[in-house]
Amino acid sequence: MxxxxxxxxxxxxxxxxxxxxxxxxxxxxxxxxxxxxxxxxxxxxxxxxxxxxxxxxxxxxxxxxxxxxxxxxxxxxxxxxxxxxxxxxxxxxxxxxxxxxxxxxxxxxxxxFPFNGRKIKMGLEFAKLIRRYVDGKALFEHKQFLDAYNHVVHSLHHLARLEVIENGLHPELTVWHQVKQIEPEIFKLYEELVNSEETLEKRLELLFLASEFMIHSRINIGAAHLLEVLSKKDHWMFNEIMTETELAPYSVDMAVLLEYLLEKHLIEVVNVETKGQGVFHRCYRVSKKLS
Incomplete structure (x- = not known):
């Protein structure tokens, strides 16, 4: 040939x-x-x-x-x-x-697979995971169960990819085969979502509870790259974050990711005065507790 x-x-x-x-x-x-x-x-x-x-x-x-x-x-x-x-x-x-x-x-x-390369890829997967999780939960709360299901499947996929990358491997097309060997607990969650005989609403309810724990336990590795870049300045305007070369790949997931990290107290808001009385620029910085 x-x-x-x-x-x-x-x-x-x-x-x-x-x-x-x-x-x-x-x-x-x-x-x-x-x-x-x-x-x-x-x-x-x-x-x-x-x-x-x-x-x-x-x-x-x-x-x-x-x-x-x-x-x-x-x-x-x-x-x-x-x-x-x-x-x-x-x-x-x-x-x-x-x-x-x-x-x-x-x-x-x-x-x-150098560690720095892994850190960036974990950050991107974590951002996609949070986007899918947050959007899926909002749909679930509005009883849009089929659309919520679609987001949950994607969020589990990103969680699986995050786990594979953390273990120093590149996620392949057969990511579920990989994660079954590395972290059976995530694989079991996926199986329960797809194969359980519970109602779709009940399956999603249980998955959101389990996912919240799994996401929280991986927040430090998932947010490490973003926090490392943000720690280089005292505070950032949102547009500065979006135009920072190292953070550009996060793009559309950045706003949701920042809000999630605010809820978890890894990032905090800094209000900077504008020319308008009582109106402030909403800026962001790494939580002082982490400094």
């Missing part, structure tokens, strides 16, 4: 902009690792007009896909976990071309 695809990747490998070329081949007939293709040619480049460029090919009743992605796009996927298959591809791929051991170093970093 590599011989057939060689003309496609050789020209790109010769370009200084190309950092690595990897080949992912379909191993089993039913495998979806390669998105039903017989092979994926993954080409990582330093820069490009578009962050993602994809071409499909056919040959001898087989089909292949070429994915050209920029280094920045790859790093975004790895940080946010927004393209889960990229972890499988990097893990299973055969390295065809590797400029200055870029791909080997990347794979080593993924295996070792």
């Amino acid at each position: 590599e011989d057939i695809l060689r003309p496609i990747y050789q020209e790109r490998a010769s370009q200084l902009n190309t950092l690595g070329v990897l080949l992912v081949e379909k191993r089993q007939k039913s495998s979806q690792t390669t998105d039903s293709f017989d092979a994926i040619l993954l080409i990582i480049v330093k820069e490009a007009d578009k962050p993602i460029f994809i071409k499909h090919y056919t040959y001898d009743n087989h089909k292949a896909a070429m994915h050209v992605i920029t280094e920045s796009q790859l790093q975004e996927w790895l940080l946010f976990g927004s393209n889960r298959k990229i972890f499988e591809w990097l893990h299973n791929a055969r390295i065809i071309f590797d400029r200055n051991e870029y791909v080997e170093n990347l794979k080593t970093e993924l295996r070792e």
Whole structure:
């Protein structure tokens, strides 16, 4: 297969902009690792007009896909976990071309999963967890049980991913298989939600009680990255938080996360005077109790 695809990747490998070329081949007939293709040619480049460029090919009743992605796009996927298959591809791929051991170093970093990288990813998963939990609870209180159920399933998924990351692993497509080995208690919660014969209302009620405890017990690891960044200044306006480079990935979940941390007394409000009498800027800082 590599011989057939060689003309496609050789020209790109010769370009200084190309950092690595990897080949992912379909191993089993039913495998979806390669998105039903017989092979994926993954080409990582330093820069490009578009962050993602994809071409499909056919040959001898087989089909292949070429994915050209920029280094920045790859790093975004790895940080946010927004393209889960990229972890499988990097893990299973055969390295065809590797400029200055870029791909080997990347794979080593993924295996070792440096603590700082874990801390950021845990923060992002925790923020998504809180968003789903808070929105789900509000829907539950308004007796919108089916919509609440959808949010609870997602919140448990983020809780599972948080647990996997805390244990130094990257969440894979089979995250529930991973978490069953690492933290059976979370897996049991998920099973009870899906398989219990209780009414949906009762299942959700029990899940919210159990989830509250589990979330609270993980608040220190989940909020560690955010609190570390916020501790760099005495207080922050909300817009300053949103435009801080290190915190930009939290984006739409930030307001809900801050309110949750306020309730838990990890963050406190600082009122700063404005020109309007009796009107204050609502600012935020890490609780003095934690200083």
